Every structure is written in structure tokens, then in C-alpha cells.
Amino acid sequence: MSFGVIAIWVVALGALGLCLRRSPAVGRRAVADAGTALWRVLPVMLMALPMAAFLAELIPAGWAERWLGPDSGFIGILLASVAGGAMPGGPFVAFPLVLGFLKAGAGPSQMVALISGWAILGLHRTLAWELPILGGRFIVVRLLASFSLPLLAGLAAELLLPLFPGVALR
Template sequence: MTFGVIAIWVVALGALAMCLRRSPSVARRAVQDATGGLGRVLPVMLMALPMAAFVAELIPAGWAETWLGPESGVGGIVLASLAGGLMPGGPFVAFPLVLGFLKAGAGPSQMVALISGWAILGLHRTLAWELPILGGRFILLRLAASFSLPLLAGLAAEAMLPLFPGVAAR
């Protein structure tokens, strides 16, 4: 169990204790809400994690390592940034795909850029939500202002890799 998982458990159990302190009915509602959320998320995760393993096996040998591997450098970070911006789907698609790419030899800095591109640029969200609601001029401003952020995140991750030993050996 990782530190992150332990921290989430500690926070969750602390929140449950606070709900119990407030009243048993509040705690009961919170547990019911959590159970309902878990019921919606668990089936997706049960398919998403194996999907990542399948995708990792389907990626042609050496492809992820050549184009997105640690040695791909700035070119791989740029490619990952653009691919992330074009990658459709929510977190249950994006994160397992990144896991699959990592297992297939992609570099951690490149995957930081990919996730950042997905989160910041997100063409699928831009077209489906931002364009109809906020309009084209706002989208152009937002994209122009944030286009370089995934690249900068990948470069920053590359610079910080020595501070995180073992990240590349996932």
C-alpha cells in the first residue's frame, strides 16, 4: 500500500468519524452516498484497469519507447502534449491508458505531458462543452494562453525526475 492510499484511508476514516460525531443518521447517509458512488465507479474500474494491461500488450514493441520513451526527450514531450490534448474520454480512460504506455516503455516526463495535455487542452471537452457555452473567441484565448502548459509540465517533470527515484521503473 502506498503513502497516497494510506493518506486517503486516513482522511476518509477521519471524515466518517466526524460524521458519526455529528449524528449516526449523517454517517449513514454518507456511507450510503459512498456506497452508491463506489457502485457506479467500480464496474468502470474493473474494465479500465484490464484495458490498460491489454493496451500495453497491443502497443507495438518499441513504439512507446521510441516515440514517448525517456530517451525521446523534448520531441516526445511535445508529441505527448499534443496526443493528450486530442485524447478523448474521462479519467477512467486516460489514466489506464497512461499506465499502459508506462508499462510499454513510455517515459514519466512524457506521460506527465500527456496527462497535462488531456487535462488542460482536452479537445473533446472543448468542442462538447466550452464552444457551445463560452464561444469561440474565449476558447481561442484559453487555448492560446494554456497551449504551452503541458509542454512546460513535461519539462518540469524531466528536471525533477532525480528527486523522485524509482518513478521511471514503474
């Protein structure tokens, strides 16, 4: 049991307590709604979760160094944005991967694009969490509104890079 799980349950039970204080019927409705939502959300989630693990097995060794170096410029930023979107897993997987890429010679602005692509497009988070809970229509609007933004972040990083001399290698 991590701290996060305990925190969610403390807050959730607190909110349920407030519902019950309003009236037992409101509390019952909250629990019933949660049950219905779980029933709708869980099947898609359970099928999507293995995808991250499979994708992680498919990442070829050495691709970041070869394609995403500091001199790869716009093409590198574009590749990094797309690759970031395909990068699986939560922060405990993504940030250590990025550190590995940086140490192996990937460029900092390419890595800014990679993290932004992972956070914004994050195909896997979208399929495993956003789709079951918020539905396909929301995802279409969100992706249309944001698909070009990782590129923008990478280009901004390229411009700002001279101001951050400590970035290149720790």
C-alpha cells in the same frame, strides 16, 4: 445513477429551493433559463460526443512505446503534449491508457506532458463541453493563454525526475 449525478441534483434542487423561497417568479426564471441553455447547448454536445469514441478506435497500437520513450527528450515531450490534446475521453479512459503506456516503456516526463496536454488542451472536452456552454471566443483566449504549458510541465518533470526514483516503474 452514480454518486456524482445524485450530488449535482441535490445541490441543484437545493439552489432552486432557495430561488423559490425568494419568490416563485425567481424560481420560474431559473427553470426557464436552464431550459433555454439546454436547448442551445444540447445539439452541439450530441454531435461532439461520438467523436471521442471514434478517436479511441483510431489510436494505433504501440505508438507510445515507439515515440515517447524516456530517451525521446524534448521531441518526445512535444509529441506527448500534442497527443495528450488529441487523447479522447474522461479520466476513466485517460489514466488507464497512461498506465498502459508507462508499463510498455514510455518515459515519465513524457507522460506528465501527455496528462497535462490532455487536461489543458483536451480537444475533445473543449469541443463537447466548453464550446457549447462558453462559446468559441472563450476557447480562443484560453487556448492562446495555455497551449505551451504542457511542454513546460514536461520539461519541469525532466528536471525533477531524479528526485522521484520511484516513478519509473511500480
